[in-house]
Amino acid sequence: MNGGMRYTRRKITGHLMFALSLxxxxxxxxxxxxxxxxxxxKGASGxxxxxFTKLPTPVGVPGGGMANAIVGSIEVVGMAALMAxxxxxxxxxxxxxxxxxxxxxxxxxxxxxxxxxxxxVAGIVAYALVVSSMGRFSxxxxxxxxxxxxxxxxxxxxxxxxxxxxxxxxxxxLALGVPKWRTIMKIVIATAGGGLMTGIMLAIARVGxxxxxxxxxxxxxxxxxxxxDQPIATLPVQLFNYAISPYEDWHRKAWAAxxxxxxxxxxxxxxxxWYALRNSPKG
Amino acid sequence: MRxxxxxxxxxxxxxxxxxxxxxxxxxxxxxxxxxxxxxxxSDLSFKKFGFGFxxxxxxxxxxxxxxxxxxxxxxxxxxxLALLLALPVxxxxxxxxxxxxxxxxxQPIGFVIELLAAIPSLVYGIWGLFVLAxxxxxxxxxxxxxxxxxxxxxxxxxxxxxLTASVIVAGMIVPTISAxxxxxxxxxxxxxxxxxxxxxxxxxxxxSKVVVPYSRSGILGAVILGxxxxxxxxxxxxxxxxxxxxxxxxxxxxxxxxxxxLANEFAEAVSKMHVSALVELGLILFFISIIINTFAxxxxxxxxxxxxxxxx
Amino acid sequence: MIKKLFxxxxxxxxxxxxxxxxxxxxxxxxxxxxxxxYSKWFYTYEQQTGTKxxxxxxxxxxxxxxxxxxxxxxxxxxAPLTGDKLAEANLFQFPTVAGAEAIVYNIPGVQKxxxxxxxxxxxxxxxxxxxxNDKSITTENPGVRMPDLPIVVAHRSDGSGxxxxxxxxxxxxxxxxKQKVGSGTSVNWPVGIGGKGNEGVAGTVRQTRxxxxxxxxxxxxxxxxxxxxxxxxxGNYLYPSIETAVAxxxxxxxxxxxxxxxxxxxxxxAYPIAGFTFMLLPKEWKDKQKLTAFKDFIKWAxxxxxxxxxxxxxxxxxxxxxxxxxxxxxxxxx
Numbered sequence: 001m002n003g004g005m006r007y008t009r010r011k012i013t014g015h016l017m018f019a020l021s022l023x024x025x026x027x028x029x030x031x032x033x034x035x036x037x038x039x040x041x042k043g044a045s046g047x048x049x050x051x052f053t054k055l056p057t058p059v060g061v062p063g064g065g066m067a068n069a070i071v072g073s074i075e076v077v078g079m080a081a082l083m084a085x086x087x088x089x090x091x092x093x094x095x096x097x098x099x100x101x102x103x104x105x106x107x108x109x110x111x112x113x114x115x116x117x118x119x120x121v122a123g124i125v126a127y128a129l130v131v132s133s134m135g136r137f138s139x140x141x142x143x144x145x146x147x148x149x150x151x152x153x154x155x156x157x158x159x160x161x162x163x164x165x166x167x168x169x170x171x172x173x174l175a176l177g178v179p180k181w182r183t184i185m186k187i188v189i190a191t192a193g194g195g196l197m198t199g200i201m202l203a204i205a206r207v208g209x210x211x212x213x214x215x216x217x218x219x220x221x222x223x224x225x226x227x228x229d230q231p232i233a234t235l236p237v238q239l240f241n242y243a244i245s246p247y248e249d250w251h252r253k254a255w256a257a258x259x260x261x262x263x264x265x266x267x268x269x270x271x272x273x274w275y276a277l278r279n280s281p282k283g
Numbered sequence: 284m285r286x287x288x289x290x291x292x293x294x295x296x297x298x299x300x301x302x303x304x305x306x307x308x309x310x311x312x313x314x315x316x317x318x319x320x321x322x323x324x325s326d327l328s329f330k331k332f333g334f335g336f337x338x339x340x341x342x343x344x345x346x347x348x349x350x351x352x353x354x355x356x357x358x359x360x361x362x363x364l365a366l367l368l369a370l371p372v373x374x375x376x377x378x379x380x381x382x383x384x385x386x387x388x389x390q391p392i393g394f395v396i397e398l399l400a401a402i403p404s405l406v407y408g409i410w411g412l413f414v415l416a417x418x419x420x421x422x423x424x425x426x427x428x429x430x431x432x433x434x435x436x437x438x439x440x441x442x443x444x445x446l447t448a449s450v451i452v453a454g455m456i457v458p459t460i461s462a463x464x465x466x467x468x469x470x471x472x473x474x475x476x477x478x479x480x481x482x483x484x485x486x487x488x489x490x491s492k493v494v495v496p497y498s499r500s501g502i503l504g505a506v507i508l509g510x511x512x513x514x515x516x517x518x519x520x521x522x523x524x525x526x527x528x529x530x531x532x533x534x535x536x537x538x539x540x541x542x543x544x545l546a547n548e549f550a551e552a553v554s555k556m557h558v559s560a561l562v563e564l565g566l567i568l569f570f571i572s573i574i575i576n577t578f579a580x581x582x583x584x585x586x587x588x589x590x591x592x593x594x595x
Numbered sequence: 596m597i598k599k600l601f602x603x604x605x606x607x608x609x610x611x612x613x614x615x616x617x618x619x620x621x622x623x624x625x626x627x628x629x630x631x632x633y634s635k636w637f638y639t640y641e642q643q644t645g646t647k648x649x650x651x652x653x654x655x656x657x658x659x660x661x662x663x664x665x666x667x668x669x670x671x672x673x674a675p676l677t678g679d680k681l682a683e684a685n686l687f688q689f690p691t692v693a694g695a696e697a698i699v700y701n702i703p704g705v706q707k708x709x710x711x712x713x714x715x716x717x718x719x720x721x722x723x724x725x726x727x728n729d730k731s732i733t734t735e736n737p738g739v740r741m742p743d744l745p746i747v748v749a750h751r752s753d754g755s756g757x758x759x760x761x762x763x764x765x766x767x768x769x770x771x772x773k774q775k776v777g778s779g780t781s782v783n784w785p786v787g788i789g790g791k792g793n794e795g796v797a798g799t800v801r802q803t804r805x806x807x808x809x810x811x812x813x814x815x816x817x818x819x820x821x822x823x824x825x826x827x828x829x830g831n832y833l834y835p836s837i838e839t840a841v842a843x844x845x846x847x848x849x850x851x852x853x854x855x856x857x858x859x860x861x862x863x864x865a866y867p868i869a870g871f872t873f874m875l876l877p878k879e880w881k882d883k884q885k886l887t888a889f890k891d892f893i894k895w896a897x898x899x900x901x902x903x904x905x906x907x908x909x910x911x912x913x914x915x916x917x918x919x920x921x922x923x924x925x926x927x928x929x
Contacts, residue, residue, distance in 0.1 A: 342783060
């Protein structure tokens with residue numbers, strides 16, 4: 001057995017493994033299109049102008065849509081992001097740029113443990129903290145529940161991304177006399193921009209479709225509402241209500257809602273990637 | 284990355300650091316609040332059942348006898364199996380995207396895979412119930428049933444159960460693990476890769492011996508997030524797992540997870556003891572998460588002790 | 596730019612706030628079973644009177660706990676509270692409509708109308724009858740070819756009023772069930788797999804060969820699933836329907852607390868699995884205008900809501916019961 005044969009075997013192994021990785025990617029893409037296809041077939045017929053402009057109507061009344069739920073989802077997820085992103089990114093900055101020793105470890109550990117909190121527990125906690133004190137259901141309490149779910153994802157992924165920014169960049173910036181905090185803002189965050197967006201998008205995608213944490217917090221609303229201190233309709237809750245009903249018409253609307261949700265996250269994803277790319281420092 | 288002087292007299296510097304610290308402490312406060320809420324609401328149940336709750340196998344809301352073991356089992360079994368299924372697939376995708384795919388293909392495919400994360404949990408559940416479960420009942424499980432000398436494949440093929448639930452959850456955590464792994468692997472400097480090639484490694488060996496080890500802590504972070512998601516996954520699991528508090532090795536059997544039990548019973552539970560027992564389940568899940576994370580930290584520490592990679 | 600955005604946001608918020616005060620708005624929460632009907636009623640009522648009633652189904656337990664906590668104005672539950680629990684929470688409860696439950700199944704070659712005795716249903720759910728070609732089933736169904744398939748029992752995994760009514764029925768029929776398992780919104784099922792929601796059970800039965808389950812009649816009808824004829828207490832085989840459910844409710848003795856069950860009722864046309872769904876409200880209201888709005892709605896629903904109920908497969912209450920409820924509502928809730 002000479003070096004040539006050994007080398008061939010290594011080469012073949014390599015080709016095989018790469019083929020497997022291609023296979024993995026293909027399978028996943030296939031499954032995605034399978035599920036999306038299923039949702040599309042079931043829901044596309046439910047998408048019409050009414051869906052985007054009208055309030056929900058009961059069974060048997062034609063037309064009707066989820067306009068209030070679409071607006072509501074944007075509002076609740078938006079408020080959640082406003083809370084979770086600054087706290088999450090700041091914590092990630094602490095962990096990667098400042099943290100030393102035990103305190104950093106405890107914070108990181110807390111964030112990791114929080115990532116295992118199921119959606120419904122986040123809802124229960126938000127209920128106890130916000131709904132009980134306010135005495136009523138509100139969009140704001142829903143956002144608190146969602147923020148609780150988003151936070152660990154953002155912290156974890158942001159920290160990993162910051163760690164990949166090479167030290168040479170930091171050192172160069174500091175050598176030029178830029179203070180540490182500006183180095184972080186201008187260099188580290190900007191370089192990590194794309195990866196950071198990925199993490200934030202993952203977090204938004206994660207909570208955008210969750211009904212469980214909203215049932216006991218944002219509740220839902222059959223009518224228009226954008227006040228943060230009142231119950232508000234959201235797409236996942238409407239989806240849930242309609243999907244578990246016996247009526248074909250409502251099922252179709254539920255699938256349509258799923259399509260709209262996925263599409264909204266897709267659009268957000270595209271925009272985020274483009275924005276990060278546009279603002280990243282060259283070279 | 285703890286470089287740079289933080290204690291300079293620059294006020295901007297101090298204000299910034301102060302703000303950062305404040306926000307980080309909020310995370311600790313949140314963690315504390317979650318624990319506090321869970322502990323106080325589960326107090327009633329804990330007083331009645333004590334630690335026997337962990338080993339109890341009866342879940343009877345009418346008699347008010349509650350035990351957590353079947354749920355703990357189901358949670359661990361499905362999450363771990365889901366991870367075992369998802370990890371090679373996720374790594375495969377990450378490797379494909381960073382090492383193999385031509386530049387123009389990279390963004391679209393990566394994008395498409397992240398789209399899987401956008402699909403609502405309930406949709407996965409319904410698709411699982413109406414599409415995947417029948418396929419499993421008619422084709423996959425009878426095929427696996429040939430290996431029924433192994434305890435994993437015994438029992439009547441129902442289509443609903445541990446196997447289907449694990450597969451669905453695996454599909455849900457693949458985007459998370461692969462997206463973060465990909466980001467981390469992407470930033471491995473080319474100099475490292477070139478060094479490997481210079482040493483005579485094949486392209487694959489560069490990946491397995493250089494790139495992946497270099498990214499190992501990032502990948503572990505991705506895995507932790509993925510496992511956390513699997514532990515907490517609710518709707519998708521509830522629709523396909525069969526919701527039966529049973530303890531069995533067989534993948535064909537129905538089971539129950541803590542999150543599913545909460546999702547199923549919390550909204551309807553009227554008696555204080557029932558609610559308290561459910562919250563105690565949630566608390567147990569929280570502790571499971573702590574244990575898993577501690578385990579992962581130890582793993583990482585051992586990994587880092589064995590191998591020193593420069594630049595990190 | 597930022598200033599403009601700020602002003603616009605304020606204006607929109609002000610408008611929304613203004614709109615919120617325009618008409619009376621009530622919030623209600625609870626049972627999933629009546630959700631389709633309530634949403635129809637509240638929609639029509641808003642169009643006719645402008646009063647907005649926002650009802651969301653978070654579960655009967657959720658409805659009860661939220662109305663107790665005061666986060667909603669009224670609750671809805673498929674399972675009634677007993678007299679002492681009502682007094683403890685200072686609530687008033689009353690039924691709104693009734694529903695029947697169908698026993699659905701998926702047996703290759705067997706259409707709608709399989710005949711099952713009530714006792715057989717109990718034995719299936721106890722795990723004592725395990726195959727479809729069991730002697731007892733074939734004797735009741737001469738002429739039907741029963742396959743040699745194991746019976747896959749499906750039940751609800753989530754707490755539900757549907758389960759409550761079904762287990763009341765099983766307890767009435769089978770002393771063994773009553774002693775071993777009992778009744779409630781969640782029970783410790785001896786056999787079977789759990790599906791989430793009526794949809795979960797219906798889905799499980801539709802997908803699994805040999806499955807049997809219990810669902811609200813609307814699900815069986817809307818999904819066109821085959822369902823059984825049950826032998827009632829008087830010995831007659833009946834389909835679940837509005838008529839047979841009304842017959843079951845007709846002879847029910849309704850106490851002051853309105854805690855009433857009429858499963859396995861006597862009566863030649865009485866279908867054995869049926870029950871009421873309830874609303875609950877605090878006995879004392881601070882906001883008298885809201886209370887009047889609510890009372891007006893109930894009057895309207897009892898008077899005009901029957902056709903909507905029937906078209907959605909719900910069972911309207913007998914007229915005498917409605918009158919009694921309305922007078923109690925006027926007297927006991929201030």
